Amino acid sequence: MVLAELGGSISRALQQMSNATIIDEKVLNECLNEITRALLQSDVQFKLVREMQTNIKKIVNLDDLAAGHNKRKIIQQAIFNELCKMLDPGKPSFTPKKAKPSVVMFVGLQGSGKTTTCTKYAYYHQKKGWKPALVCADTFRAGAFDQLKQNATKAKIPFYGSYMESDPVKIAVEGVERFKKENCDLIIVDTSGRHKQEVALFEEMRQVSEATNPDLVIFVMDSSIGQAAFDQAQAFKQSVAVGAVIVTKMDGHAKGGGALSAVAATKSPSYLSGLVNIWMNLKFLMLNLSSAVF
Numbered sequence: 001m002v003l004a005e006l007g008g009s010i011s012r013a014l015q016q017m018s019n020a021t022i023i024d025e026k027v028l029n030e031c032l033n034e035i036t037r038a039l040l041q042s043d044v045q046f047k048l049v050r051e052m053q054t055n056i057k058k059i060v061n062l063d064d065l066a067a068g069h070n071k072r073k074i075i076q077q078a079i080f081n082e083l084c085k086m087l088d089p090g091k092p093s094f095t096p097k098k099a100k101p102s103v104v105m106f107v108g109l110q111g112s113g114k115t116t117t118c119t120k121y122a123y124y125h126q127k128k129g130w131k132p133a134l135v136c137a138d139t140f141r142a143g144a145f146d147q148l149k150q151n152a153t154k155a156k157i158p159f160y161g162s163y164m165e166s167d168p169v170k171i172a173v174e175g176v177e178r179f180k181k182e183n184c185d186l187i188i189v190d191t192s193g194r195h196k197q198e199v200a201l202f203e204e205m206r207q208v209s210e211a212t213n214p215d216l217v218i219f220v221m222d223s224s225i226g227q228a229a230f231d232q233a234q235a236f237k238q239s240v241a242v243g244a245v246i247v248t249k250m251d252g253h254a255k256g257g258g259a260l261s262a263v264a265a266t267k268s269p270s271y272l273s274g275l276v277n278i279w280m281n282l283k284f285l286m287l288n289l290s291s292a293v294f
């Protein structure tokens, strides 16, 4: 079930509950069962779903609610709060400020969507008045620089990279320095894809991070890996200071809920709570960057 469908199922369950003439235990249970089913179909961890159900039942004690209380509203609010709690790491993520240079480094598994998302992120901020720039520190994948260059050119965003240099640390430092001198206020460093078992590549990522001292490290994750995202997110978090998570490919995958809840479980301060907004804005870019991006 993709996220839009999950949203639809939850709304329908709440609507059915609201339409009931009398709100009793049976109606509440039916509504919770419907939501539980939808969350499990979206691959959300069973433990989280069960916790959510238990918490709502504790908050909404129908026997104790005196006549006159708006039971529908109380149930809706409790469900809303518990769903938000599932994705809320409890810490805000770093927010770049205009006219003050910020360095944002993108990390993640191979093919998770880092380069694509870097450009969307840069474009999104450019539209909001920032002066972004892109640095390609991916020296591992042939064609990575060309891909970033192509995307950046279409989006009219300055970029830096090299066909000759094989040291990503050197490229990242040079790019960041150059764009700081050019007064760019959002310098985005794209890195190679890597897996937690690739120790040398993890060390390289740590070095890029140490040399560029990013204000924010964004872990980009492909939603199709579902709950397996937890181990990977933990591994990245242990090597570099992951400060936000962007989940990609939510447009066509049934495991989006699993990926979201798994990443939330790592308690990274994240974009998760603002994900839908960011996603809507990024979708706009996809239309504009045409088939080169997708």
Ligand SMILES: Nc1nc2c(ncn2[C@@H]2O[C@H](COP(=O)(O)OP(=O)(O)OP(=O)(O)O)[C@@H](O)[C@H]2O)c(=O)[nH]1
Pocket: 108, 109, 110, 111, 112, 113, 114, 115, 116, 117, 138, 141, 144, 191, 192, 193, 194, 248, 249, 250, 251, 252, 293, 294
């Ligand atoms: N459907 C869909 N495809 C996406 C999305 N984000 C990226 N892709 C596609 O996924 C593929 C990999 O994306 P890249 O941006 O190259 O991934 P990457 O993480 O930079 O790849 P590496 O540098 O090799 O690790 C490309 O074909 C993208 O067009 C998304 O949100 N939805």
